[in-house]
Amino acid sequence: MSETDHKQKLQEYRESIDNIDASLIFMLAERFKITKKVGFYKKEHQLPPADPARESKQIERLRALAKSAKLDPEFSEKFLQFVIEEVIRHHEKIRDGNL
Amino acid sequence: MSETDHKQKLQEYRESIDNIDASLIFMLAERFKITKKVGFYKKEHQLPPADPARESKQIERLRALAKSAKLDPEFSEKFLQFVIEEVIRHHEKIRDGNL
Numbered sequence: 001m002s003e004t005d006h007k008q009k010l011q012e013y014r015e016s017i018d019n020i021d022a023s024l025i026f027m028l029a030e031r032f033k034i035t036k037k038v039g040f041y042k043k044e045h046q047l048p049p050a051d052p053a054r055e056s057k058q059i060e061r062l063r064a065l066a067k068s069a070k071l072d073p074e075f076s077e078k079f080l081q082f083v084i085e086e087v088i089r090h091h092e093k094i095r096d097g098n099l
Numbered sequence: 100m101s102e103t104d105h106k107q108k109l110q111e112y113r114e115s116i117d118n119i120d121a122s123l124i125f126m127l128a129e130r131f132k133i134t135k136k137v138g139f140y141k142k143e144h145q146l147p148p149a150d151p152a153r154e155s156k157q158i159e160r161l162r163a164l165a166k167s168a169k170l171d172p173e174f175s176e177k178f179l180q181f182v183i184e185e186v187i188r189h190h191e192k193i194r195d196g197n198l
Contacts, residue, residue, distance in 0.1 A: 014153070
């Protein structure tokens with residue numbers, strides 16, 4: 001393989017990464033649309049922004065899915081926690097009437 | 100709406116969140132499959148694990164996509180950085196022959 005072929009290979013990988021990233025962003029946007037509705041539901045019913053029982057179920061489920069996809073289960077857990085932290089911030093804002 | 104209807108509504112939201120999370124996990128698995136190939140390419144060509152020029156292009160692109168999807172651009176940037184940190188860890192392992 002020439003240097004040009006190699007560069008083309010890297011470019012090809014990056015184009016796939018960019019497509020996947022766009023999908024991830026749109027999926028996350030959709031996820032937050034739903035969790036905002038959950039936030040308003042929780043405000044209406046005076047439920048706390050965080051729900052540890054639900055979260056531990058989600059973590060177990062995602063770790064199992066990650067294993068089946070050959071993704072590091074530790075990473076999937078960190079990822080969910082990263083997303084949930086943002087969700088809780090939204091729920092707190094909703095609770096305080098700031099969203 | 101009765102309390103049962105409300106609980107059903109919350110359950111419905113959570114089922115959609117769970118479907119989206121499964122998609123996110125499988126997309127992330129696919130993304131890391133590609134970035135591992137990039138890692139081996141970088142090792143072969145003695146390129147550094149991180150690539151700040153590429154990263155800043157990715158950040159700008161994802162911020163624009165996030166805006167169009169009504170997702171907080173700050174969050175999209177934090178998300179990309181979170182994923183890239185994991186990618187760099189993989190690239191370092193590959194460079195050191197540990198993956």
